[in-house]
Amino acid sequence: MVNAFNPATAEGLAHETRQMIDKRMRLLGPAYRLFYQTPVQVVKGSGVLLWDAEGNEYLDAYNNVVSIGHAHPRVAAAVHEQMQTLCTHTRYLQPGILKYAEQLLATFGGAVGVAGHVMFTCTGSEANDLALRIALHHTGKRGIIVTEEAYHGNSHLTAGFSPSLGISSPLGTWVRQVPAPDSYRFSPEELGRKMAADVQVQIDDLQRHGDGLAAFIVDSMFSSDGVYGHPTSLLAPVAEVVRKAGGLFIADEVQSGFGRTGEKLWGFQRHGIDPDIVTMGKPMGNGFPVAAIAVRSEVVAGFGSSMRYFNTFGGNNVAIAAAQATLDVIQEEDLVRKSGRIGRLLREGIAQLASQFEIIGDVRGSGLYTGVELVSDRALKTPNAAAATAVVNGLRQRRVLISATGNHANILKIRPPLVFGEQHVDRFLTELEYVFRRLPK
Amino acid sequence: MVNAFNPATAEGLAHETRQMIDKRMRLLGPAYRLFYQTPVQVVKGSGVLLWDAEGNEYLDAYNNVVSIGHAHPRVAAAVHEQMQTLCTHTRYLQPGILKYAEQLLATFGGAVGVAGHVMFTCTGSEANDLALRIALHHTGKRGIIVTEEAYHGNSHLTAGFSPSLGISSPLGTWVRQVPAPDSYRFSPEELGRKMAADVQVQIDDLQRHGDGLAAFIVDSMFSSDGVYGHPTSLLAPVAEVVRKAGGLFIADEVQSGFGRTGEKLWGFQRHGIDPDIVTMGKPMGNGFPVAAIAVRSEVVAGFGSSMRYFNTFGGNNVAIAAAQATLDVIQEEDLVRKSGRIGRLLREGIAQLASQFEIIGDVRGSGLYTGVELVSDRALKTPNAAAATAVVNGLRQRRVLISATGNHANILKIRPPLVFGEQHVDRFLTELEYVFRRLPK
Known part of the structure; x- marks a missing residue:
């Protein structure tokens, strides 16, 4: 991981910090990573500011989860009111989840917006895992194409198509990679030709191996590939070759959604495409664990009728309250x-x-x-x-x-x-x- | 699904209920299910009571997630305080998660309690998915044995070893089932012999197919198999054959943990076994999305050093506050x-x-x-x-x-x-x- 704390450099740290790092290693084990050569102990946040245990103030130019600001009073109030009232699951009727789903669907446009469904999970990983389960079921194929350094989640399935987890983390044999659109080293015209052609090569290879194409999944800001916001003419030609091969186009908006790109609410909208499934997470509840997919109704019809999906905490009343407050603030405050x-x-x-x-x-x-x-x-x-x-x-x-x-x-x-x-x-x-x-x- | 609302019987329902069900189908799609022939619209909860939109009171004899009672004031207060202060992830140092992990680890006993680690996720599905990823990595095998009607999660991997999802939901080719201990139809002596022998047959079959055994995973209350709390002499012999084959024993405590069995805090403790991994979820935060695994340190050493694990919301400050308050209440109120x-x-x-x-x-x-x-x-x-x-x-x-x-x-x-x-x-x-x-x- 880029920017991970390296225990070998712990010598120079304050005694108390070293102790806490040791305790953390003992209790949480070796799979956890810290940021920075000198890890930060944050204790408080407000807006774009954080404070450490000694009262030092930090400017937060990194955290996209708390997208409307740390400890936002409106989200805190909405969560508190709902926590004092009811926190239960979606097998009872509840109007709140319907109000939110309707408001959310209205933001997508395209096929998902006109006649799509929202399904709630707790994390972006769960959303991408569910999106792929639906894609596999719908297409009857299993090939998945991603960008070279993509990250789509930490579940077994999604880690299997997240090359950015590193070479120790095995990719599925049915996963193929294409280069990210390196706008620094290639001209926009070259990239425009290149990406769809690269995807086509991988589609052919998947078909040659009998896997076929289930889905192309992409974060339109290419976050872990290196942050490529332009050109925005790239993904429409890709969507075309993907559709032609019978695959689904999945827009992973966990990073680029909810206004992150500063132009549209959704990253895919900058590329003028109409995805089959949209997945979202991180900033959805401003820190409260809530995530979702939005999916064209035809795509989920078979899965939904034969397989059902239940996520105990997904779409619970409090998660919806947090998501509702967050979306309201994003929209009302422009x-x-x-x-x-x-x-x-x-x-x-x-x-x-x-x-x-x-x-x-x-x-x-x-x-x-x-x-x-x-x-x-x-x-x-x-x-x-x-x-x-x-x-x-x-x-x-x-x-x-x-x-x-x-x-x-x-x-x-x-x-x-x-x-x-x-x-x-x-x-x-x-x-x-x-x-x-x-x-x- | 047992006890699902059947849209074909919607005719007799109140106009408003029918409208809400139609709207739900339109917005959330066909994968969602409701309980009861006449679905309930719950709007408020307190302790073991729920109220519907018309103010009718219900006795809740079903919901295990809100294990210390609906809208528990102590959890609501802990969540509120933390939501107003800070909600961020585990790549910064934080004492709260360490305090909780230490208190939690102390409850397990055995190898996990003495030198285990806690890793936080958001849902029980994520916990089981992570547990199996670790088991696959640690053993280098891929066979998984479960009970006949087991349910272990909704991710692609965990759904693949959750036969209770029904015949439309495919099991992995490396998944084997054994009958649940039907204490109503077999004598305790028979069951004692039977289960370990059944598991051994499936181990042999997995080895015959080149998969080998990665793990046996079990809910010791056999919730979706039919709720079998006795005999408690069953799982120790099973653990023995599993270990002998080089597999891990995973105790899925999502249902049976946190005191549900009324005898021990953890279901596996009733069977006197020492699991390699314990997974937990549902009641952990009394409704707040928080879940975890506890794992023997040797088992996660390789995975942790080569693969890292990060869950954006897993173990965030607010999730920990909810889990801490819940565990405190369970322990303090006996x-x-x-x-x-x-x-x-x-x-x-x-x-x-x-x-x-x-x-x-x-x-x-x-x-x-x-x-x-x-x-x-x-x-x-x-x-x-x-x-x-x-x-x-x-x-x-x-x-x-x-x-x-x-x-x-x-x-x-x-x-x-x-x-x-x-x-x-x-x-x-x-x-x-x-x-x-x-x-x-």
Whole structure:
């Protein structure tokens, strides 16, 4: 994992921090990772700010789950009211889940919006797992195509098509990868031709192996591939070859949904496509565990009638209350448009720094999802992972939280709550410049 | 699904209920099921009581998730405090998750208790999915053995070893089933010999097919198989043959854990076994989505170091606050012992009704988990599914909520919150007798 704390460097940490890390290893085991060379103990949050145990304030430029801000009073109040009233499952009739599902479906447009269904889970992994179960059932095929460094979940099935989990985590034999659209190294025209052609090659290979194509699943911001927000002309041709092969197009909106791209509520809408299934999670309840899929009715008809689906906590009253409050705030406060403007300001500011710092190779993104590619040679565009690590940890020492991504671990991932303001952009740029200025030459 | 609402019988329902069911079908699609011939719209809960939209009160003798009672003020307060403070993930240091993990681990005993780790997920399905991913990785085998009507989850992997989902839901080719311990039709001595022998036959078959044994996973109350709380001498011999074949023993405590059996906090402890992995969910946060596995450290060492595991919402601050409050209440209020006593009272009461009603074939269970097998012929022990459906729906009309289970759908499943009191037992028995008395002959 990019930006994981390395226990080998624990020596220099404060005694209390080391003790807590040891206790954590003893109780939670070796599968858990911490962020940063000096892990942060956060104890409080509000808006885009976090505080640690010593009362130090941090600027949160990373957490996309709390998209309307940490500890949002409206979500807290909605959850509290519902927790005091009733928290139960979907095998009783309840109007709240129907109101929310209707409001949500109205945002999609296309086939899903016109005659789709919403099915609730608790996590994005569960949503992607369910989407693929439905795709496998509907198509009778089992091939799945993803991007090279995709991440779609932690269940057995979804981990099997999440190459970003690393080479120790086996992919399914029926999984194929295509390169992410590297807009820094290829021209938009080339990428436009390339991706659909790459997908077609993998479809042919799946058919050759008798698996056929069940689905192509994609995060339209290519988050773990390196954050590629443009061009937006890519996915329509891909959808075409996928459909032609009888496969489903699944838009994984766990990262790019609910306004993250600052242009549309859903990432796929920027690409002008009409997916068969949309999956969503992370920011859906502003931190409350709630996720979902929206699916064209024909696609789920067979699965639904012969297989049923029940998720004990999925769509419970409190989860719906949290999701309702979050969606209301996003819509009422026009956060898509606002965060879109702030995201542009942020990227303009970073692009200006690029005139001073040769290390900045590319600044890209959409809305409040920004990737900054660091390179050791601008002409050759050589990935500079060491610099990315230094910047991420340097910012952490300046109490600004971001992370890094990409298969070369050299891309800064900047992804604050949607309520990031101009003053936060200023603070962020000041600290980023401070850190860049002190990077080892 | 036993006890599902059948849309074909919707004719007789109130106009408003029919409208809500239609809207639900349109928005949530065909995979969702409702309970009862006349579905219930619940709007409020407190303790073991629920209220519908018209203000009618129901006795909840079914919901095991809200194990310390609906809308428990202590859980609501803990969740509210934490929601107003911080809700974030496990890649920052936090003391709360460590305190809870330590308190939880101390309850297991055995290898997991002495040197085990806790890993947090959001749902029991995720917990079982993760447990099996670890088992597959640790053993390098892929065979999984379950009971005949087991239910272990809704993910692709766990649905593949959940035969209770029905014949349309395919089992993995590496999954084998063994009969549940039918204590009504076999003597304890026979069952003791039988189950370990049955498991051995399936181990041999898995080895013959080149899959080998990764794990035997079992709910020690055999919830979806028909609720078999006794004999408790069964699982130790099974664990022995499983270990001998190199497989892991996984205790699925999603149903039987957190005091449900009224004797021990964990169902496996009644069988005197020492599992390799324990999975838990449903009542863990009294309705808040939180679940976990506890695993022997050697078993997760390889998976943890090479594969990492991250669950965005799993173990977040609010989930931990809910789980902490729930466990504290169970322990401080001695709910295991108390609910054990109430469960015995309940079964004694039902057993007394058996002298009047020939239809009652068997009354069994442990703690507040009771199965009542209905038969059309006591001598032949012929399952009577129609009677079970009639009793479940009859009780619903009397505003008492239970359900039914078993592969013949003839077993009443009575599983109230752990705070069920003597007065609730009285009310339950009164209504049950009322319904039995009016059953069609």
